[in-house]
Amino acid sequence: MTNRVVTLAHYYTQPEIQQMADKVGDSLELSLYAREAEADTIVFAGVRFMAETAKILNPQARVILPDAGSTCSLVTQTDVTALKRWRESHPDHVHVSYINSSAQHKALSDWIVTSRNVDDIIAHLYAEGKKVIFSPDRNMGAYLNYQYGYDMPLWSAVCEVHDKFNEAALQEAFDAVPGSKYLIAHPESPLPVLKKADYVGSTSGMLNWVKAYQGDARAVIFVATEDGILYNMGLARPDLDLRQAPIYAGCQCNSCPYMKMNTIEAVRRAQQGEGTEIDYLGEAEMAAARVPIERMLEFSRRYYA
Structure with a gap:
C-alpha cells in the first residue's frame, strides 16, 4: 500500500529545506494546505505548534515533526493553567489567540488568528460590539491597540526572535x-x-x-x-x-533557533517515517481546538475570496 507523504515548510526554514517541500508558506497558507492535503503522512518542517495544527485539521493523517525540540517561545512562555484563570477573569470578552500557540491554548480560545488576518478578524469582532482579550503575543496585541485604538487586555509572551x-x-x-x-x-x-x-x-x-x-x-x-x-x-x-533589520549595532543575524532545527537530515528521516509524531493529542482536546481554527478558516475563505 502506497504511503503518500506531503512535506510542508515554513518560510523561516533554510532554503534547502524549502526546496524539499511540496508546499512553502506562512502559517495561514500551510494550515489551509494541511487541512485539504490528501496525505497519509504530513512532514511539517516548522515548529511544534504548526505540526499540532496540521494534526488538528487533518486528524486522519500521520503528522511528523522532524525535530522534537522545535518549539516556540510564545508557547514556552505561556502557562496554560494561568491562561485559563486569565480567560475566566474576563468572562464577557471574546478570547482571540494567535496561531503561535499550543493545542491546549487553542482549546481555550474562541478565535484563532494569524498575522495575515488578525486585523480583519478583530475589527469584525469589534464591529459586532464584542470585547476582546488577546493572547499570547504581547507585541502584536500592543500594536493592534495602538493602531486601532482598542483596549484589549493582553497576555504577556513574546517571540524571542x-x-x-x-x-x-x-x-x-x-x-x-x-x-x-x-x-x-x-x-x-x-x-x-x-x-x-x-x-x-x-x-x-x-x-x-x-x-x-x-x-x-x-x-x-x-x-x-x-x-x-x-x-x-x-x-x-x-x-x-x-x-x-539589526538587533544591535552592526548585527543582521536574527534567526529562529527552533526553525533551524529542521535540518536536511532531520527532514529526510521524517519523510521516511522517523521523528516526533504528533500522536499525543486527545480527541476532545483536538475537537475543542478545531472550533476556533475552523472559525478563522471560514472567515478567511469568505473575506479573502
Whole structure:
C-alpha cells in the first residue's frame, strides 16, 4: 500500500529545506494546505505548534515533526493553567489567540488568528460590539491597540526572535544609509520598531510588498522579521537591496533557533517515517481546538475570496 507523504515548510526554514517541500508558506497558507492535503503522512518542517495544527485539521493523517525540540517561545512562555484563570477573569470578552500557540491554548480560545488576518478578524469582532482579550503575543496585541485604538487586555509572551529588534539599532542603521530607506516589519516586533515601519504585515504580506515594490531602485529595504524570508524575497526581487533589520549595532543575524532545527537530515528521516509524531493529542482536546481554527478558516475563505 502506497504511503503518500506531503512535506510542508515554513518560510523561516533554510532554503534547502524549502526546496524539499511540496508546499512553502506562512502559517495561514500551510494550515489551509494541511487541512485539504490528501496525505497519509504530513512532514511539517516548522515548529511544534504548526505540526499540532496540521494534526488538528487533518486528524486522519500521520503528522511528523522532524525535530522534537522545535518549539516556540510564545508557547514556552505561556502557562496554560494561568491562561485559563486569565480567560475566566474576563468572562464577557471574546478570547482571540494567535496561531503561535499550543493545542491546549487553542482549546481555550474562541478565535484563532494569524498575522495575515488578525486585523480583519478583530475589527469584525469589534464591529459586532464584542470585547476582546488577546493572547499570547504581547507585541502584536500592543500594536493592534495602538493602531486601532482598542483596549484589549493582553497576555504577556513574546517571540524571542522578533522581540530582539530595537529602535536604537534600527535608527543607527537608518543613519548609515544616505539615500532612500524603508522598513517593513512583522507585527511580532516591539511597538517602537513598528511605529517606524512603512509596512507592517504577515510573512506573506511582507513578501508581497517586496514583489510589488516600484520605488527608488537604489533604496535600502530593511526587513524586521526572521532571516529565512530574505531568501524568498531575494528570489522574487534580486534587483533590490534587502537587509534584515539589526538587533544591535552592526548585527543582521536574527534567526529562529527552533526553525533551524529542521535540518536536511532531520527532514529526510521524517519523510521516511522517523521523528516526533504528533500522536499525543486527545480527541476532545483536538475537537475543542478545531472550533476556533475552523472559525478563522471560514472567515478567511469568505473575506479573502
